[in-house]
Amino acid sequence: MSKLTLMTSxxxxxxxxxxxxxxxxxxxxxxxxxxxxxxxxxxxxPVKKKVxxxxxxxxxxxxxxxxxxxxxxxxxxxxxxxxAKSSSMAGFPSPETSNTSRFQSNIALDLxxxxxxxxxxxxxxxxxxxxxxxxxxxxxxxxxxxxxDPNFTIALAAAVASSITDLPKPTIL
DNA sequence: CGTCTTTGACCAGCGC
DNA sequence: GCGCTGGTCAAAGACG
Numbered sequence: 594m595s596k597l598t599l600m601t602s603x604x605x606x607x608x609x610x611x612x613x614x615x616x617x618x619x620x621x622x623x624x625x626x627x628x629x630x631x632x633x634x635x636x637x638x639p640v641k642k643k644v645x646x647x648x649x650x651x652x653x654x655x656x657x658x659x660x661x662x663x664x665x666x667x668x669x670x671x672x673x674x675x676x677a678k679s680s681s682m683a684g685f686p687s688p689e690t691s692n693t694s695r696f697q698s699n700i701a702l703d704l705x706x707x708x709x710x711x712x713x714x715x716x717x718x719x720x721x722x723x724x725x726x727x728x729x730x731x732x733x734x735x736x737x738x739x740x741x742d743p744n745f746t747i748a749l750a751a752a753v754a755s756s757i758t759d760l761p762k763p764t765i766l
Numbered sequence: 767c768g769t770c771t772t773t774g775a776c777c778a779g780c781g782c
Numbered sequence: 783g784c785g786c787t788g789g790t791c792a793a794a795g796a797c798g
Contacts, residue, residue, distance in 0.1 A: 613769095613770070613771090614770080614771060614772085615771095615789095615790070615791080615792095616772095616773085616789070616790060616791080617771095617772075617773075618787090618788065618789070618790095620787080620788070621786090621787065621788090627788090627789095629789070629790075633770095641789095643789095
C-alpha cells in the first residue's frame with residue numbers, strides 16, 4: 594500500500610500531462626491495485642489512464658491510455674517534464690509518443706524502484722536462485738522487445754535526462 | 767482555505 | 783435472474 598501511495602502521490606507525471614486520480618480497484622487478474630486517472634489539465638479532456646503494476650514484475654508500471662487529448666501539453670509542464678521531480682512514473686513516453694499511440698497501451702518503466710533498496714527482487718529465502726534467473730530472463734526478454742521500439746529510445750532519453758537533471762540533493766537528516 | 771488523495775459504495779455490463 | 787467484475791462517484795481526511 595505504501596508503494597502505491599508513493600506511486601500515486603505525484604500528480605504531474607512524465608508524459609507531460611497532469612492527472613487526477615479518481616479511483617482505485619484491485620482486479621482479478623492482477624493482485625496489484627489498479628489506479629484510475631483523468632486528465633486534469635483540461636476539464637473536458639476525455640482521456641483516462643489506468644496504471645497498474647506489471648504482474649510479471651512489480652518493479653514496472655503499466656499505464657493504459659483511453660481516449661485522446663483534446664488539448665495540447667502545457668508548455669511549462671511539457672518543459673519541466675524533462676526535469677520534473679522524480680517520481681515512480683519515470684520512463685513514460687514523451688508527449689508525442691502518447692498522442693501518436695492513442696488507444697494503445699504504453700509501458701511505463703519504474704526506474705526509481707530499480708534502485709530502491711526496499712525492493713525485494715533479489716533471491717530470497719523462498720525465492721530460489723533459479724527462479725530469480727528465470728524472472729531475470731523474462732525481464733531481459735521484455736527489455737529486448739521493448740528496445741526495438743523507437744519510442745523506447747525517446748522514453749529512455751527522457752528518463753535518463755530527468756534522472757540527471759534531478760540529482761538527489763544531499764539530504765541532511 | 768483550497769486542492770488532491772483515499773476509499774467505500776454504487777452502477778452497469780457480461781457470463782452462467 | 784443472479785452473481786461477479788470493472789469502472790465511477792462522492793464524502794472525508796490530509797496536506798501545502
